Amino acid sequence: MSAVLVYIDFPAGSDASPDAAGTGTPTAGLSKMSMELLTLARVVGEPIVAASGPLSEEVRTALGSHGVQQIFQCEQSELREYLVAPKADFLAQVAARISPAAVLLDNSAEGKEIAARLGVALSAGVVTDAIGLDRALLAEKAVLAGSYLVKARATTSVAVITVKANSVTPEQAAHATAPAVETVKVSFGPASLGTRIVERTARPISGRPDLSEARIVVAGGRGVNGDFTPVEELADALGAAVGASRAATDAGWIEHSAQVGQTGKTVSPQLYISAGISGAIQQKAGMQTSTLIVAVNKDADSPVFEIADLGIVGDLFSVLPQATAEIKRRRS
């Protein structure tokens, strides 16, 4: 069976600040994204893990329950101190050792960049934004803002694939393993230590699910007119992530990382509630692959109503709070 290398970036709970370099902070549990990658890896072959930092006992056990045979880890501080390139060097070195059929990474901005460099280092084709993967390493992905579904494949001996969150339901392996752990000493490329991280600030933790991974997203646009409260309250009642249109993030009403759309995040939750967003192409590109779309907008001519499963012509400042109250009433 061919090996599939799965990359796990400093997992949740690890202190990835540059000044904590090399302290070997043990990590908390395995992220859902990592479990999804491992589940997909087992479709293709035998999962082997490359981790950018030392792993806790808990994570090693979790990896074992996902059938991981071997873990390669790097403890060198360069992976924390410099941008992207050292991580790609580490992965390239592990890949050269084990000759995997594929390398799987998460589809975050950094995941794609590591994949990009790894592709050059291994002369391997890179497929990004995969939402499915079969035994023959044919990856499914949406292109042109979700208007097409294509099947793409690397034509090289190793494929590098970045996978979007929620592409597969994580499942444990039929047989647990006790993975061997090897610490790798990486030699870095000439320009890999070119971009130093001189300051790192952790973003405030909202307590809400991650926008890219959330099952439900409630998003606000121009219509919220500076006040995201009704959007946030409905999101919290539903356990949802908060999103925004570009108009709302450009106006500074909410942080840029909440932007859904062509120049922001592409989400495909089970439910997307759009409030006060007209639904122009910029926004549509980021959310039209959602399973269900509910739109609330005062303007009956808003393009968002053309793609909504339920469209409500009305004022979000009365519709959303009423919905929030009703959800709370039903649950109490």
Next chain:
Amino acid sequence: MELAAPSGAGSGAAALNIVVLVKHVPDTQLNRRLGEGNTLDRAESILSELDEYPLEAALQLAEARGGEAGGNMVTAVTMGPAAAVAAVKKALQIGAYQGVHLSDQALAGSDAAASSLALAALIRHLGPVDLVLTGLTSTDGETSLVPAQLAARLELPQVTFASSLEVISEGDSHKAVARRDGDTYADVVEAVLPAVVSVTDQINHPRYPNFKGIMAAKKKIIKTLSLADIGVAGEDVGTAGSWTVVESAAVRPPRTAGTIITDEGHAGIQLVEFLADHQLL
């Protein structure tokens, strides 16, 4: 016509030689289609909106150092079929000083790996540069792979997803300081130039071409180069040189409008009923 080299001697020591990558992409406001061989139908293309940000960043950096007269150079570079020169022309109207168009039939169908190979050879051909600036992604391929691959191929530092960019110069030595906003961290990163820098749409507010700019652009130089000119073999790029292939493509059925109601005082409750009907509560 020959390209101007930035005038080193006699210019300000802090002058920068900047290459901005611009791409000619199908207009995202229109319906975009995959054509023959599952490659993109490139009719009705424009300068990628996201490439206006690196161009603006380049112009601001150059202007702060005395502009063209101060020995700075801002070269807009594209690769693609004959029509792609329109992206360079637009960049010149906005303010780039000169343009380069890598045009060759053999480039058709290039994936990120092939594109970054051609662009790396092209940039090497143009001679020493201080900065290669790009947008955060192309609005057609949307992979964000090219800036990182270009940096890897050129063996230059990679400063990507910059939402702010400053260049600090000491004599002939320049250092880029950029802010990179990730989902979990906001980083400040530093790299000694030359470097490849990709910038987001948060970095600035791109200027529009004005009448003066449009008239001035007519006199600016656009150099057209072929693969042979830059020493790249045709089979290393295009479909032949790509490392990925799209095997099949299917149009997703367009979404259709569902039920539309007008709030008569209880739409919030109707919304919750809809969620309950779909087991979303």
